[in-house]
Each structure stands twice: as C-alpha cells, then as structure tokens.
Amino acid sequence: MPEIRKDPVFGRWVIVASERGLRPNEFKTASDDCNGVYKCPFCHGNEHLTPPAVYSLPVAGGKSWRLRVVRNKYPALVPGGNGCGQSDGIYNRMDGIGCHEVLIENSRHGLRLEEMDIEAIADVVRTFSLRTREIKKDPGVKYVMIFKNHGMNAGASLAHPHSQIIALPMVPIMVEEEITGAGHYFKEKGACVFCDILKEETGFKKRVVAENGNFMAIEPYASRFSFETWLLPKKHLSHFEDMPESQVSDLSSILKNTLCKLHATLPDLSYNLIVHTMPVQAPEAAHYHWHIEIMPKLSHVAGFEWGTGFYINTVPPEDAAAMLNDGKKYKL
C-alpha cells in the first residue's frame, strides 16, 4: 500500500508509491499501431489490459463505448486502510488511502480532447462532475483532484487522450493556501477575488483569449508560465461538481476553443490542466470560485523556481493573449 509521509518543516505531504515506478512509459503517437505489437491499454479492443470500468458511456446504438472510467492500474492511492496517522521516529505518516481513476476520453488513440465534438467534450465534463459526486459520498474523502497531463513534457506516461481523478484523505496544502488567500481578499475587499478578476479583465480586454455566455478564458496577470490560461465561470460558484447542466455546453465550447488556440499557436504543446475547486465536504463559499488552470510546459522549471516559489515568465500575459488571438504559429 502506498504511504503518505509528512515533511516536518513545511507540513507538506508526499505520497511514496513504489509500485507506481513499475508503470509503463510507452509514449506512442497517433500514427502508431495500437492493436499490433504495441497494445495501447486505452484503445478499443484492449479493454482487458485495464482494470474493469467503474463507469462508461456506450456508442449510440452499438455495443462499443465512447468514454470509460477505470481504476488506475498503478495508483498513487488505494481504497481501504484504517486512515490513522502514526509516528515514525520524529516523523509522521499514514496509509495512502483514497482512489485514483483514469477517464479515457474517447476510444481513438490519436483524437485529442479539443478535436472531439462539443457534445463528446460535454460528456467528459459531465463525467468529471458525476464521479466527484459519487466519490465524495465517502466522508473520508476530503478533496477530489481532477487533472489532465497532455504530452511527455507535462508528465503524461501514455499518449491516448485521458484525464485523472484522485480522491485524497486530506486537503492539499496548495488548495488550502489558495482558499486562504481568497479568504483574505474577501475579508479586505468584501468581494470574491475571482469575480473581481472577471470584472477587471472584461474592462481591460487585452488578456482575454475566449468568451461565451457562461465562461471567460484569460491569461492571468501574474502568469507563472508563458501562455498559462485560466477558464472562469462568470457566475460565482465554489464547487465544480455543483455546476448546473445549463453551463456544461458553454464550458465544453470554451475548452475546445482555448485548447485549439493553444495548439495552433504552439506546435508540440504539452500542458497540465487542473480543476481548482473547494474541498468536497465543505459548504458553498462566497470567497472561493472554482476554475480551470491550463499550464503549458514550454521550458523546464529550474532551481530558482523550486527554491523560491517565485516564477520567471518570459512572455507577458498581454503578449501571450495577442499571440493566441492572431492565429499565427510561434516557436518558443
């Protein structure tokens, strides 16, 4: 069973999961034959190579599937265990309980998320929300992290389009810091910082990348990474999984539009996409606003960033937005 260890200085948790080191790292591109010598575990016909599906959507009228959710074969966290912490010399650790699911976005190896039609992207979005609502029924689950690694430079170990859902037995430190930071802003200004960002960016215009009735995509003012992009719902809501069905289509559409712009501007784009949301057991909050952060990985994060938490970004967000909006290709 994986183990969660606590750093005695930062209070930062680390998952020590040695079984995960055994996972395959076979990064096959779209042109590879996935049912020949190499069998992609996420491709149609190779379903026996993954654990059984916990959820799936069938192709209309057919026996096949168009979306599958399976347990991760090499999980960072697993169900069970007693959930109690224990001391280990001067240190502390606990069993690595939780769950780790993989959402296979479609059955075609080479079809990227933004190349799918909006209805199929909407199914992915709805499944994120549905799985979160299911997983949070376990009161031991404190946080559900939804994310996607696209491309080798972003840490993806398989090329077939997929996302991940990890349920954690505690609220991660960075989530806590983000919520605390937003809480300070609320106390001082009497408003949600993300609602204020939406107002500011609507007025300033130069950092806006896409917009529709329910969502706005911006390059944030203090972007840590070149071409960092945030997708924000215009209406305040703290929990992603409480998003009304009436907003799903607009989210799918802005996701498609934004990822298409990023891919068109930056060839060979690798990125991490992360859903930022409130801890699942917490009530709706006026000071926190769920959103999605997309972080392109164009350069390696180096010693300065690791040592300080201070980032150096060589593309100002106003320039990044202009480059995303002008339809040209750039080589960074």
Next chain:
Amino acid sequence: MPEIRKDPVFGRWVIVASERGLRPNEFKTASDDCNGVYKCPFCHGNEHLTPPAVYSLPVAGGKSWRLRVVRNKYPALVPGGNGCGQSDGIYNRMDGIGCHEVLIENSRHGLRLEEMDIEAIADVVRTFSLRTREIKKDPGVKYVMIFKNHGMNAGASLAHPHSQIIALPMVPIMVEEEITGAGHYFKEKGACVFCDILKEETGFKKRVVAENGNFMAIEPYASRFSFETWLLPKKHLSHFEDMPESQVSDLSSILKNTLCKLHATLPDLSYNLIVHTMPVQAPEAAHYHWHIEIMPKLSHVAGFEWGTGFYINTVPPEDAAAMLNDGKKYKL
C-alpha cells in the same frame, strides 16, 4: 526593466522578464568545440562574450582565471529603479530590481563541479559566501538565492558548469513558509527541526548517504523527488554566509562525494541544487538551520503535483540511500 507582478490570490510573485526569452539555449556537451564555430561564453578565450567580471580568481602564477563571477547577460532582475510598488487595475506590481550573477565554476567546458579537486570546489563555496556578504550590504536586498541547474532537464540553458546568485527585493513565499514551519516546530518542541532531523538520521542510519566531521548528507524522510538529497551542517547556524572557514573544506568534500554518488548511480543525471538560508537582513535564528537541497529531475512534474503541492515519489528514500551506497548503476 523586468517587472515583478503579484498574484492576487496566493500573494505569489512572478517576474515577467521578456528580455530573458532572447537568451541563447545552446546546450553543447563536453565534446563540442567551444572556440570554433560555437563559442561558449563561459570558456577561456571567450570572456568578451559575457559582461565584465565582478569577481575572479587567477590561476596560480598565471594571467588566466580559474573562477569568474559575471552579471547575467539576460537577467531576471536588474539594479536601479525606485523599489516602489504600484497598482495596475486590481493588481500590484513593482520594478524588477535586484541583481543576477553567474558564477563560472572553472574555465573548462566539460569539467563538472564534482570532478574538480576539493580546493577548487572550496573556492566556489567561498565565492558564494563572499558575494552574498557583498550583495547584502545594500539594505534593499532582502534575500540572496544561490542555486545551480545541471543538465537540460533541470532547466540549464548552457552546459558549461556554472551556478547563479540572485538578489531579491523581497523574501520569497517558499522561504517564508519554510522558516514559519521551522518556527512552529521550535515553539512546540523547543528545538530546531533540522537539528532533530540530524539526530534522528544519525540513529536510523538507513537514509544517510555521506558524512564527515561537519556535515551529513541524507535522503529526507518526505522526499518529494526520487533521490532528493539534503546536505546539513551538524552545527546549528541559520545563515549560509556566516559559515566559518573551518567548515569550508568539509562542505566541499561532502558536496563532491554526494554528487559523485548521484552521477554514478543515475546516468545522465540532471539536478537543481539550492542553498536554503535565512533572509540576509535577519539576525541569527535558533529555529532555522541553513542547508543545501539537491533535487534530481528524473521525471516530469505533472498536473497532480502542480495542483496540490502534494508530490508522488516512486523511490522511498531508504531505497534511494541503499542504491546510492551500493555503487551500482540504475536506469529509472
């Protein structure tokens, strides 16, 4: 001039330095000809390609140099400016003042830090300390960050062995969090957490990688990265630049020994090395203990880590120490 922008949620600072995007990224290996078509700016004979040296050490009896410190040609921060913050809509920014120096560790392109003799490594260590003491005379400098990126995967843009020194006009958020965390431990236990770690690791033995009279090298209990290694002075001291001359030789020796073990165990190692120390204008502190953290970059940091601050490590530190100590090569 670079600009420092503040994230309104986290209070996290980002340096927006578009000029730095222009820097060359010519990663030439040891076998390349550095005085032919490609001219390595850090090699002997190409001194005119860097800004003038702010410090250098001559080869004994000769006119040449064996170590040089120059201003970074593509700095993240520059001297001057008024140091005042200003508002920018709902956001805040300030001029990117500070300084950014490069320490060229030796004149030979292919000679890695740990391949130098201990006396030459000691010169590097002494120069870190000397430059810090010089730079901190400016009361506007709040933190001096000393670090080294080795290898392309660790973000190095030039292969010639070098380190970097960045002076900052504020204390970075991660440094503050580390010192605050250590302060909480001190309040609760009445002892320095790093002194307690040294005691614990001396007793446990299985995470120790190297040791001499004044220093110990360990794989920390909650290692974020596989083969993460810390070098700790045995005697409590909060400021690196106050290290007595009597400890310099032991630090050089354990640095050589540890880096040799890492390179021997992990072929093509890339790593970040970071000196963790107190803010330069703060007095000596009983709760904080300077040390060096070495973070090998064996895999890409992915979405989960970026979204949570939670790390997944597939090599338990006890196993990493055993692998570093058994003298064999491993391919991860």
